[in-house]
Amino acid sequence: MLALENVTKSFNGPKGKVTALDGVSLTLRAGEMLVISGPSGCGKSTLLLTAAGMLRPDSGNVRLLEQYDPYRLPADERCRLRAGSVGFVFQQFHLIPYLTVLENILTPLLSRPGEDAQRRARALVDRLGLQERTDHVPAQLSTGERQRTALARALLHRPKIIFADEPTGNLDEENAGIVIEHLCNFVSAGGGVLLVTHHAKAAEHANRALKMKKGRIQKN
């Protein structure tokens, strides 16, 4: 489903080159949740974006959904790949401020028309307990409701893989639990999740947990 092979990525910072990824290799299979943790600045977000086809590595191979090397595809194709099979959840929910909950959940339609999207969106609203909030805009929501909305949005197009970067970072224990639970449900249904988190409970649910330090994966 996802394979990274000896991936490196460095940035030009003000004090010279910063190596964010230093020969990272990993694999993620369908029905598996992989948790990555590590200190701030170790390259977790960089890894996630590189794996998701949004940040071109300096070297190494990325295989997203087996048959693709997203960075060899033309930009449009890469978009289509994400539109069809990839979902994102971030620490900052990145909801569109002027759209209601329901409309935010439906934004993936902008990249790809989906059959039955309205009905699916309603079903997701029900599943994530947002029934009372469908017409609210993000500013009117609690942080937990915002993240649940973002999660529903990521699930609308039935992705094969979800990339989640500290999805619980801004949430209280209860809401964090809800999000983790839904990610686990997604995994049980055969999806793959690459989850960057420090949340202890998440590591318990994970099939594998990796630690990163200074751009490298530490074996455990």
Place this chain on the structure above:
Amino acid sequence: MNILSLVVKEILHRKFSFALGVAATLIATASVIGAIVLLRTHDLRTAAILHAKEAELLERMDKLQDDTRKSMLKLGFNLVILPEDQNLADWYANDYSTKYMPESYAERLAESDIVSIRHILPSLQQKIPWPERKRTIILVGTRGEVPNAHLSPQKPMVQPVPSGNVILGYELHRSMDIGTGDRIRIMGKTFTVRDCYSERGNKDDITAWIDLKEAQELLGKPGRINAILALECLCTGNSLPAIREEVAAILPGTQVIEQESRAVARAEARTQVALEAQTTLQQEQQAREILRGERERMAQALVPVVFLACALWIALTGYGNVRSRREEIGILRAMGVSAKRIFMLFIWKHVFIGVPGGILGLVAGGAAGLLMAGGGADIPVDFFSPLSFWLAMAALAVAGATLLAVVAGWLPAMIASGQDPAEVLREE
């Protein structure tokens, strides 16, 4: 959820920034439409003003000419054509010419294409002692006016005297107690009194008019005349030298005298008034032209500046919009929305800015142009017509404003579509 509904929802969310964009396109459109409407309204007003003044002038001149014509007719002939060798001192002293010219001169004059004189009257006149009554009279032989061949016939000022008849001046019939229908003898020939004139206070009062032929016989001047009376035509504003030149070309060996005529003086005064009015009209026209030039230069200087400033304003507003939507763009790109669609998202927004800006700009520009053309709310008659003009203005306004908004929004849209989502999404 599609691009257009996203555009509309974003507009409703950021109403103020949208209003700023619309205001900028409105101002740009209004400046162009305003300039066009200003100049057009100016022209319409100029035409109306000049038309009214011209009509007034024409009417005045018509009336003046008519007045003059009437008074000149009342006062009679004011031009006398005499043989060239007639001494004028004698002529003034005697009241008649002692030199003669052929009667056919009258025909020759009438058949020419002369335009400076009218009402041609050949006459033979002489101061004679009236042997039968022992007094001096002026005997005038006349045969009526010779019509100008090339002019439309006019009512003659003087009726011919049928042969065998005589018309007597006031002093003659009064002093000798002669009445109409009486038979009198002049130089041995009997005449029937056809008419007795009332008092005129000039030498007409001692004049007897008879048929030209009979006068020629009585005076022993067959086929000869000694004066042609005529009326100066006012229509061309002739001067005496011009008339003299014209007459001399047709009748060599003659001279032309303009008799003192109050009518002429009056006519000249009136012609002067008319000329002044015409000058005023021309001055008005010039003033309007100068004003138009000023307005045109102002428009030429102002419109491009306003237009560019507005374009910059729209571009900056657009850029501000892109900046404030970085997060939105990032998440949409992560979801797989292509760069092309992001570009179209912003271009569409600028179409939505341009269309209302154009419509409002058309209205504002039309009103501003009308007001700037002066006259306040006084709308020129042809302001709203023809419809085709306003249709063209509407098309220009909407298409132009949309084009302006889209072109000004192009760079911001490019920036938006070129934004790297990874960069935004990393910024946590």
